[in-house]
Amino acid sequence: MRTSSKSNREKSPPRTDVEAITSALAEPFDPSEVRFKPVAVSGSRALALAYVDARVVQNRLDEVLGVDGWQDDYECLADGSVVCRLRLRMGGEWITKVDVGGPSEQPDGGDRLKAAFSDALKRAAVKFGVGRYLYRLPSQWMDYDSQRRQFLKTPTLPAWALPGRKSHSAEPADSERPPEPKAPAKAAGHSMPANGGELQRRLYDYDARLAAEGLCQRGDLVKHVVQAGAKAGHDSDLASWIGPAIALAVEETKAFEARIRQKTADHKNVA
Secondary structure (H helix, E strand, O other): OHHHHHHHHHOOOOHHHHHHHHHHHHOOOOHHHOEEEEEEEEOOEEEEEEEOOHHHHHHHHHHHHOOOOEEEEEEEOOOOOEEEEEEEEEOOEEEEEEEEEOOOOOOOHHHHHHHHHHHHHHHHHHOOOOOHHHHHOOOEEEEEEOOOOEEOOOOOOOHHHOOOOOOOOOOOOOOOOOOOOOOOOHHHOOOOOOOHHHHHHHHHHHHHHHHHOOOOOOOHHHHHHHHHHHHOOOOOOHHHOOHHHHHHHHHHHHHHHHHHHHHHHHHHHHO
């Protein structure tokens, strides 16, 4: 009888159990756990990026799988980034997802490394569906106080990004789905932006697309282009860019995308 009981325990759960786990992992977080930070500032407005910290992700894994239902280990790379191998027990098997986290811009080396570990865990968890819906949020430009470094009003979440949805993938309904992003540059298969306003809009959308592919964090492309423009003597307000500034944005977008795609390919080879 003991042998039979053990055999029954070792049988893989039915597929419906795996689907239930997947659904629970992908469930939107409570709004109080979602934070926003500015990733690009243009005049008195800033692009708000929604995120959760690593502890929130760990709590989700504990709640859905139990403390004995997941494992993680890390590898530090020479460039300061960190590889996370996250293993979850699903359907009677251990499934592994791997991703790379980058160091922060903080001055302290220990803080930069800690941020890389947290980033790596969150990126690996996204591959299991944890917090993936945050990448689908529409871009929000909010009034921003640069001196106090805070939004004048807390960004809001759409209805489909609140907990309690029935959908397993936390996908927005068609009526709530943001329009498909368009590339900001001719190199990506589109005509050159006609003015700064169009450049700004298309750049934000393309930034969101690259982030949705897991190539970078949302806002990284916008920040890169703005910083490159500042070095070249252009205003930080993308909407005011014309002619040479727009051409610079096109070239910097191409260079940025080529670099992150190569970096992602290199990390996959290492993993």
